[in-house]
Amino acid sequence: MSTTNDKSCNLRLARLPPHEVELVMGYKNRLLK
Secondary structure: OOHHHHHHHHHHHHOOOHHHHHHHHHHHHHHHO
């Protein structure tokens, strides 16, 4: 989980509709727990 990887991930998220971003962020949060 490098910062460069996070940046490219955030760029990809920026292209998604807001509700998709919510889904992805919720999914990532579940993975981190």
